Amino acid sequence: MLLGIDVGGTHTDAVIIDREGVAATAKVKTDHNNLITSLDAVLEKILSSGPKRPISKINLSTTLTTNAIVEKELEEVGVLAVSGPGLAVNYFNRDLGEHFHLLEGSIDHRGNLRLALNDVAAREAVADCQHKQLKVFAVVSKFSPRNPEIEQTLAELVSAESDFTTIGHRISGRLNFPRRLATAYYNAAVWRRYNTFADAVSLSIKKYKINAPLNILKADGGTIDFKNSRKNPIQTILSGPAASVMGIIALSSITEDAIILDIGGTTTDIAIFANGAPLLEKEGVSFGDRATSVRAIGTHSIGIGGDSAITINPDGKITVGPQRMGSPMALSGPQPTLIDACNVKRLCNLGNIDKSFSGLKDLAEQNQLTTEKLAGEALDMALKTIQFEAIKLLDTINQRPVYTVEEVVHGEKISPQRLYVMGGPAAILAPLLGQTFDLATEIPDNYAVANAIGAALTRTTMEIELFADTGKKTMLIPNLDIERKINSSYSLNEAQNDGISEMVNYLKENNHPEIENGDVSVVEAESFNMVDDYSVGSKTIRVSCQIRPGLEKDYLEGVK
Numbered sequence: 001m002l003l004g005i006d007v008g009g010t011h012t013d014a015v016i017i018d019r020e021g022v023a024a025t026a027k028v029k030t031d032h033n034n035l036i037t038s039l040d041a042v043l044e045k046i047l048s049s050g051p052k053r054p055i056s057k058i059n060l061s062t063t064l065t066t067n068a069i070v071e072k073e074l075e076e077v078g079v080l081a082v083s084g085p086g087l088a089v090n091y092f093n094r095d096l097g098e099h100f101h102l103l104e105g106s107i108d109h110r111g112n113l114r115l116a117l118n119d120v121a122a123r124e125a126v127a128d129c130q131h132k133q134l135k136v137f138a139v140v141s142k143f144s145p146r147n148p149e150i151e152q153t154l155a156e157l158v159s160a161e162s163d164f165t166t167i168g169h170r171i172s173g174r175l176n177f178p179r180r181l182a183t184a185y186y187n188a189a190v191w192r193r194y195n196t197f198a199d200a201v202s203l204s205i206k207k208y209k210i211n212a213p214l215n216i217l218k219a220d221g222g223t224i225d226f227k228n229s230r231k232n233p234i235q236t237i238l239s240g241p242a243a244s245v246m247g248i249i250a251l252s253s254i255t256e257d258a259i260i261l262d263i264g265g266t267t268t269d270i271a272i273f274a275n276g277a278p279l280l281e282k283e284g285v286s287f288g289d290r291a292t293s294v295r296a297i298g299t300h301s302i303g304i305g306g307d308s309a310i311t312i313n314p315d316g317k318i319t320v321g322p323q324r325m326g327s328p329m330a331l332s333g334p335q336p337t338l339i340d341a342c343n344v345k346r347l348c349n350l351g352n353i354d355k356s357f358s359g360l361k362d363l364a365e366q367n368q369l370t371t372e373k374l375a376g377e378a379l380d381m382a383l384k385t386i387q388f389e390a391i392k393l394l395d396t397i398n399q400r401p402v403y404t405v406e407e408v409v410h411g412e413k414i415s416p417q418r419l420y421v422m423g424g425p426a427a428i429l430a431p432l433l434g435q436t437f438d439l440a441t442e443i444p445d446n447y448a449v450a451n452a453i454g455a456a457l458t459r460t461t462m463e464i465e466l467f468a469d470t471g472k473k474t475m476l477i478p479n480l481d482i483e484r485k486i487n488s489s490y491s492l493n494e495a496q497n498d499g500i501s502e503m504v505n506y507l508k509e510n511n512h513p514e515i516e517n518g519d520v521s522v523v524e525a526e527s528f529n530m531v532d533d534y535s536v537g538s539k540t541i542r543v544s545c546q547i548r549p550g551l552e553k554d555y556l557e558g559v560k
Contacts, residue, residue, distance in 0.1 A: 002555060003055045003210070004456025005042060006243050006449075007062040010265025010307055010324070011424065012038040013452040016050040021558035024050030025449045035064070036200035043208050055210050060226075061217040061243035061455040064197050065190045065236045069287050074189035075136055078129035080154050081181055082106070082117065082141035095290050096185045099134060101125035103154075109175075110469060110530075110540065111146030111476075117153055130161050136191055137161075138184035140168030142177040145478040146467055164191045169478035171232060172293040173465030179284055179293040186292065187234035194233035198226065213511045215460070217242050219285060219296035221278065221549035222461020225510050234294055238285065240451065241269045241299035245278045247454025248420050250551055250559050251444035256417040259390050261433065262451065263423035265307040266324045270300045270390050272397055274414050277404035279397065295463065297549075300393045304385055306425040309335045310360070310378045312367045318374065320382040329359035336360045338382055339425065344375035348428045383429070383436045390437070418442060422450040457555060460512050463546040466499040471530060471538030480506055492527040492541055499545040507547075520545050 002017045008030060016024040026045035031037045068074060078099045084106035103122050106115035129137070139154035148169045155165050166184040174180070205214060215223035219238040229236055244262035248254070248271075260271040260278075272279055279298035284291055303322020311319050320338055327333035328340045330351030340356035342348045357371060364374040398413045419439040421430040426447040434441030446453060468475040468490055475486045475495070480502060486494075500520045507515040524544035 001051065001053055001055050002456040002552065003046070003058045003212070004452040004454070005039070005058070005060045006240065006451035006455050007035060007038065007060070007064070008240060008264055008451065009063055009267060010305065012042045013449045014042045014046040015446075015449050015452040015456055016046060016055075017453070017456050017555050017559060018051065018053070019555060019558050022446055022449075022453065025446065025452075027449065035062075035197060036204055039201060039204050040207070043204060047208060055212045058205065058210065058212050058214045059217065059223055059455045059458055060201065060214070061239040061451060062197070062236065063240045065194055065233050066238055066240070068190045068193050069186060069237065073193070074186075075192050076132075076134055077185055077188045078126075078132075078134040078137040078158065079181075079185055080122065080125055080137065080139045080158070082150050082154075083177060084108075084115070084142045095288055096182065097189070099129055099132060101128070105141065105150050107141060107143040107147050107150060109143055109146065111143060111467075111472065111474070113147065113149060117150050122154060122157055126157050126161065129158070135161070135163040136188040137165040138168070138181075138188045139165060140177070140181045140184045143175065144169040144180075145173045145175060145465060145476065146469075148476075148478065148483075164188060166191070170481055171234070171479065173467070173478040174293055176283070176293060179291050182287075182290040183234055183284070183292040183294060186237075186287070186290075187232060190233050194236070195230055198230055202226075217246075217455055217458055218461060219294055220280070220461055221246050221297045221458065222547070223458050224460070224462075225512070228510060234292070237294060238296050238299065241271070241301065242297050243451040243454040243458070244269050244422065245271050245297050245299065245454065246458045246549070246551065247450035247452075248422055248444065249278070250453055250457050250556060251422070251446060251450055252420055252442060253560070254418075254420065257414045258418045258420055259394070259416045259437065259439070261386065261390070261419065261421045261423075261426075263421065263425050263429060264305045265424060266303070266305045267301045267322075268304050268386055268423075270302070270386075270393055271298065272390075272394055272414060272416070274402060274404055280403045282403045298397070300389065302385065302389045304338070304382050305423075306339045306428075307333070307337050308382070309337055310341060310363065310374075311335075312363065312374075316367060318377050318381055320378050320385070328356065330356045336363055336378075338378065339428075341375040341378045342425075342428050344371060345379060347379075347432075379432070383432055386433065387436050420444070422447040424448050453559065457551040457559065459547075459550045459552060460507065460515065461547050461549050462503060462507065463544065464499060464503050466495055466502075466541075466543040466545070468495050468541040469538070470541070477502055488538070490539075490541070492525055492543070495527075495541045495543045496522050496525055496545075499543045503545055503547070515547070519547050521548060 028041040082105040104118035141150040214226040217239040255276040258273040262269040284293040308321030325335040328337040336359040343356035
């Protein structure tokens with residue numbers, strides 16, 4: 001059996017899935033001051049109500065790292081960067097904290113050391129970080145996937161001062177230096193917070209005596225094993241929205257262009273599908289002006305959910321969200337919410353309806369409105385805002401090349417034919433959203449715990465880059481920290497075979513014995529002849545391998 005847990009902004013959900021389908025579900029309130037309390041509560045509930053058979057795998061999704069970055073709750077990071085010639089410090093250090101040091105040194109595109117690291121300046125930078133009591137670091141040099149020498153030297157320099165150091169070439173094998181720099185910074189900045197959460201999760205799993213591999217969802221719609229996630233927490237950004245997308249794939253048979261809405265208590269996550277497949281941020285997601293190398297399913301979150309507070313501005317404008325003050329007044333919350341408006345409009349019958357009427361009546365009378373009118377306008381405003389944001393996202397997507405998770409370019413403009421709605425308030429709002437969008441609308445079974453279902457069923461994904469230089473007789477796989485000698489006749493075919501076998505070996509050594517060579521795809525493979533001093537006819541070879549996002553097929557039929 002599979003156990004899926006989604007720690008969301010409002011609720012923590014859990015499901016147990018066996019080969020016949022969804023065997024048990026549970027939902028508890030998320031305690032943001034103590035997430036482990038929520039995890040303990042949902043485990044207690046799901047394990048007491050579910051089948052008494054062993055759990056074979058646990059998959060978890062969480063908003064923890066995303067929230068840390070968006071809310072800027074980041075630990076201060078000592079950033080030691082070596083860019084080589086060409087660009088000034090102010091090009092790189094935007095939004096990368098107050099402890100950014102650009103150092104002298106240079107590696108070229110072949111991986112040749114052109115200018116040694118300035119050791120004196122590097123030691124001065126480390127001393128400055130020590131004086132400021134920094135304990136986490138990011139060390140990144142340009143072209144380090146071709147030669148990690150400078151990054152390794154810097155990592156050694158900070159080792160005595162560091163609780164944790166992100167080393168650029170290990171976090172991404174791709175060459176884009178600004179993206180790798182931002183990714184390394186964010187990885188270090190969220191490391192301690194994520195690992196505190198990870199420690200608590202491990203204790204909770206141990207408390208309930210579940211002996212099963214533990215994984216966490218990544219932004220690309222796959223999973224990473226929990227041990228590896230402790231070193232690479234940046235991979236877990238946008239974990240929650242990824243679970244939404246994988247959940248709707250599990251529950252619905254989508255074949256057309258479509259809009260996906262996951263409506264929670266705090267936010268609505270919007271995704272666009274092309275020909276039945278979710279879109280992929282191929283180069284990596286961005287936070288503000290900083291682009292990372294973390295590949296992600298394309299989603300957009302807005303601050304409207306069932307618990308979003310209804311307010312009226314001094315100019316009389318009615319707003320819904322983005323603030324969430326607590327539960328709906330029908331459930332003894334402090335402020336009228338979207339769900340209270342739905343109670344008043346008789347779209348649902350949740351909690352104490354009299355409290356919904358009373359709360360909206362007081363707010364309406366303060367602004368010379370009737371209770372019904374305020375509820376109707378708040379509901380209309382929420383529906384139109386969701387529609388506006390979805391159309392804006394669609395317009396943005398249609399203005400650039402589009403890639404699905406299968407990495408197929410969708411040549412024509414995306415034109416949604418259907419709306420899929422999931423999340424707690426889905427059954428209440430879906431008919432109205434269908435009218436607003438003027439689209440056929442579908443609500444899947446188990447819509448209220450779709451994220452946890454997506455989490456439970458998601459398979460491992462991974463991507464590696466292999467770089468070989470037959471002139472230098474070296475082969476590197478940076479994010480696996482593999483470097484070895486090759487002969488001068490090393491071929492593109494050998495590189496592809498090595499990339500596949502090394503990835504499979506790594507995953508089998510990290511609790512994924514089910515992964516076979518056939519699960520790995522070579523997505524890019526290229527070889528270039530070089531004219532240089534090494535040898536006549538030397539080549540540089542680059543191979544990119546990946547396991548694409550997918551769902552556990554042995555369990556999927558039962559769930560559908």
